Amino acid sequence: MAVLAVNNLSVAFHTESGRLEALKDVSFSVPANRSVGVVGESGCGKSTLINAILGLLADNGEISAGEIVFEDDKDLARLDAAAMRNLRGQRIATVFQDPMGALNPVLSVGRQMRDIQYRSGLSKRDKDARSVAMLRKVRIPDPESRLAQFPHEFSGGMKQRIAIAMALMMEPALLIADEPTTALDATLEVATIELLKDLQREIGCSVLFISHHLGVIAELCDEMIVMYAGEVVESGTTREIFHDARHPYTQRLLACDPARLSRRVPRLPTIAGTLPDLRRRPSGCVFQPRCDRADAQCLEVPPAAPIGGSHIARCWHADIPLGVSA
Amino acid sequence: MIRYAIKRLWLGAIIISFALMMMFAMVYLIPGDPASVALGPRATPEMKEALRERMGLDQPVWKQFANFYGSALHGDLGTEVLSNRPVLNVVMEQLPFTLALIVGGITWSVALGIPLGCIAAVRRGGFVDQVIGVLSVAMIAVPSFVVAIYSLLVFAVALQWLPAIGAGDPGNIASQLQHLILPSLAVGLGWIGYISRMVRASMLETLEASHIRTARAFGLPEHRIIYTYALRIAVLPTITLLGVGIGHMLSSSVFAEIVFARPGIGKLVYEAISVRNYPIVSGAVLVTTVFFVLVNVAADILVGLLDPRVRSSFN
Numbered sequence: 001m002a003v004l005a006v007n008n009l010s011v012a013f014h015t016e017s018g019r020l021e022a023l024k025d026v027s028f029s030v031p032a033n034r035s036v037g038v039v040g041e042s043g044c045g046k047s048t049l050i051n052a053i054l055g056l057l058a059d060n061g062e063i064s065a066g067e068i069v070f071e072d073d074k075d076l077a078r079l080d081a082a083a084m085r086n087l088r089g090q091r092i093a094t095v096f097q098d099p100m101g102a103l104n105p106v107l108s109v110g111r112q113m114r115d116i117q118y119r120s121g122l123s124k125r126d127k128d129a130r131s132v133a134m135l136r137k138v139r140i141p142d143p144e145s146r147l148a149q150f151p152h153e154f155s156g157g158m159k160q161r162i163a164i165a166m167a168l169m170m171e172p173a174l175l176i177a178d179e180p181t182t183a184l185d186a187t188l189e190v191a192t193i194e195l196l197k198d199l200q201r202e203i204g205c206s207v208l209f210i211s212h213h214l215g216v217i218a219e220l221c222d223e224m225i226v227m228y229a230g231e232v233v234e235s236g237t238t239r240e241i242f243h244d245a246r247h248p249y250t251q252r253l254l255a256c257d258p259a260r261l262s263r264r265v266p267r268l269p270t271i272a273g274t275l276p277d278l279r280r281r282p283s284g285c286v287f288q289p290r291c292d293r294a295d296a297q298c299l300e301v302p303p304a305a306p307i308g309g310s311h312i313a314r315c316w317h318a319d320i321p322l323g324v325s326a
Numbered sequence: 327m328i329r330y331a332i333k334r335l336w337l338g339a340i341i342i343s344f345a346l347m348m349m350f351a352m353v354y355l356i357p358g359d360p361a362s363v364a365l366g367p368r369a370t371p372e373m374k375e376a377l378r379e380r381m382g383l384d385q386p387v388w389k390q391f392a393n394f395y396g397s398a399l400h401g402d403l404g405t406e407v408l409s410n411r412p413v414l415n416v417v418m419e420q421l422p423f424t425l426a427l428i429v430g431g432i433t434w435s436v437a438l439g440i441p442l443g444c445i446a447a448v449r450r451g452g453f454v455d456q457v458i459g460v461l462s463v464a465m466i467a468v469p470s471f472v473v474a475i476y477s478l479l480v481f482a483v484a485l486q487w488l489p490a491i492g493a494g495d496p497g498n499i500a501s502q503l504q505h506l507i508l509p510s511l512a513v514g515l516g517w518i519g520y521i522s523r524m525v526r527a528s529m530l531e532t533l534e535a536s537h538i539r540t541a542r543a544f545g546l547p548e549h550r551i552i553y554t555y556a557l558r559i560a561v562l563p564t565i566t567l568l569g570v571g572i573g574h575m576l577s578s579s580v581f582a583e584i585v586f587a588r589p590g591i592g593k594l595v596y597e598a599i600s601v602r603n604y605p606i607v608s609g610a611v612l613v614t615t616v617f618f619v620l621v622n623v624a625a626d627i628l629v630g631l632l633d634p635r636v637r638s639s640f641n
Contacts, residue, residue, distance in 0.1 A: 056542055087545070089546070098536050101536040105537070106633055115550070163540070166544070
C-alpha cells in the first residue's frame with residue numbers, strides 16, 4: 001500500500017514572462033513505512049513538488065494535470081482548502097530546510113508546540129506533557145524548562161530537532177523532509193539522520209526526503225527518484241540507482257559527488273551547461289541539450305525504460321551503464 | 327529585562343540632559359542684556375548691575391550653567407513673571423489635558439490603523455487594499471488643523487453630535503470623554519494612515535517568512551497565522567514608530583487645543599508666545615521633552631517585552 005502516490009503530476013506557474021511548467025508528468029509513490037529520497041540540483045522542482053503535495057502552491061501556480069493520491073482515498077490535487085488544512089500537520093507533516101527561520105521568533109517553543117495540537121482537544125497541561133515527551137524523544141535536554149524558551153535561545157541543531165519533534169508529534173502518516181540537514185554541519189547532519197531513522201521506525205511513518213546531498217539519501221532512503229528540470233528522469237531503489245544508474249544525468253550527478261571521488265582532482269567535476277528555461281522546454285528529452293550522448297532520437301520524448309525491478313530511466317540510451325562512454 | 331529597561335532609561339537621561347544644555351545655550355546666546363530688557367530704558371547702571379547679580383548673570387558661564395542645571399534637576403524651572411508662580415506648577419497643571427489628548431490620538435490611530443493595515447496586507451493587490459491605500463495616504467496628507475476645523479464644523483456644529491469646545495466638566499468622565507473624541511481624532515487621524523501603511527508593509531514582509539510557511543504546513547487556522555503568528559512580529563516596528571509619532575502628536579495638539587479651546591500644553595505655549603512669556607515657553611518645552619523621552623523609553627521597553635530577541639540581546 002502506498003501512503004502517497006503521485007501520478008502524472010504537472011504544475012504550471014503563470015509569470016509575467018509567460019507560462020512556466022515547473023513540474024511535468026511526475027510520477028512516483030511512497031510506500032508505507034518506507035523512505036523515498038528526491039534528489040536533484042537547485043531549481044529542479046523539488047520545492048514545487050512539496051508545495052503541490054501540501055496544497056501551498058503560490059497564487060500564480062496551479063496543478064495542470066495529474067493526481068496526488070494520499071492514503072489511497074484522497075486526491076490532494078483536488079481537495080478543498082479546509083480538508084487540506086486538516087491533513088497538514090496531522091497526517092502530513094513537514095520539516096523545512098532552514099532551522100533558524102522555521103520557528104516563530106516571538107512565540108515560545110511550548111506555545112508553538114501547543115498550537116499544533118489545537119485539534120486534539122487536550123487540556124493545556126496534557127498538550128504540554130505531550131510536547132515534553134516529544135522533545136525528550138529528540139534528545140532536547142531538560143525539556144520541561146525549555147518549553148518556555150524562545151527559538152533564538154536554542155542552537156541550530158536543537159532547533160532542527162525541535163522542528164522534527166513538532167512534525168512528528170501528531171504521528172503523521174507521511175513526513176516530508178525538505179533538505180532538513182543542509183543548514184547543519186557534518187556531525188549534526190549524521191546525528192539528525194540517525195534521529196530521523198529512529199523516529200520513523202518508532203512512529204511507523206513514511207518519509208519523503210528531499211535533498212541534493214546524495215550521501216544523505218543513500219544513508220536514509222530505501223528508494224529514490226532523480227529529478228531534472230521538473231521531470232523524474234530516473235527512479236528505483238537507492239541501491240539500484242547508486243550501483244547501476246542508467247540516466248546520463250544521474251550518472252553525471254553521481255560523478256560530481258565529491259564524496260565519491262577516490263583521488264585528488266585539481267577541479268571538482270561539474271555538469272556542463274545550465275538548467276533549461278522552463279518557459280521554453282527543449283523538445284524531446286529535457287536533458288538532451290546538456291547530454292554528451294544526445295543524438296537525433298533524443299529530440300523525441302524518451303519512454304520510461306524499465307531496467308529491472310522498480311528501476312526506471314527516462315532515456316533512449318538507458319542500456320548504457322555507468323563508466324561506459326557513448 | 328530589568329537591565330534592558332535601566333539601559334534605556336539611562337539613555338533617556340542622557341538625551342534629557344542634552345536637551346537642558348541646548349535650552350541653556352539658546353537663552354545664553356540670545357543677543358541683548360536680559361537685565362536691560364527686564365528693567366526698561368530708564369534703569370540706572372546700578373539697578374542693572376544689582377539685577378544682574380540677583381539673576382546670577384555676573385558669574386562665569388560655567389557657573390551659570392551649573393546653577394541652571396542644578397535648579398532644573400530640582401524641578402525649579404524659574405518663576406513665571408505675570409502670576410509669580412513656579413513655572414513647573416503652571417506647566418504641570420496643563421499636562422494632564424494634553425496627555426489625555428495624545429492618549430486619545432494613539433487610541434484612534436492604533437484601533438483603526440492596525441486592523442486596516444492587516445486587512446490591506448491580507449487582501450494584497452485587491453480592491454479593498456487599494457481603497458485602504460488611498461484612504462491612508464489621504465489621512466496622512468490632511469493637516470491636523472484642517473481635520474480639527476472640519477470635524478468641528480461637521481460633528482459639533484452641523485450634526486451637533488458632539489460638544490464643540492472645552493475639555494468637559496471637571497470630575498465628569500463621560501463628558502470629558504465626549505469632549506475628547508473630536509480633538510483626539512484631529513491629532514490621531516494622520517497616524518491612522520501612517521500605521522496602516524506601516525503595518526501593511528511589515529505584515530507583507532512577515533507573511534513571506536519561512537516560519538509562516540511552517541505554521542501553514544502545520545495546518546494552523548489562517549486567522550491564527552495572521553493575527554497571532556504574523557501580527558505579533560509585524561506590530562513591533564509600529565510601536566517604535568508610535569514613540570516618534572507622539573512627538574508629532576504633541577505639535578498637532580497645539581492646533582487641536584486652539585481650535586477646540588481646550589486647556590493643555592499646546593494652548594499654554596501658544597498664549598505664552600503671544601505675550602513673550604519665555605519662562606513658560608522653555609518650561610513647557612522641557613516638560614514635553616521629558617515626556618517625549620519617557621514615552622520612547624516606554625516604547626523600547628514594550629518592544630523588548632514583545633520581542634524576546636531584543637530582550638535577550640541586552641542580557
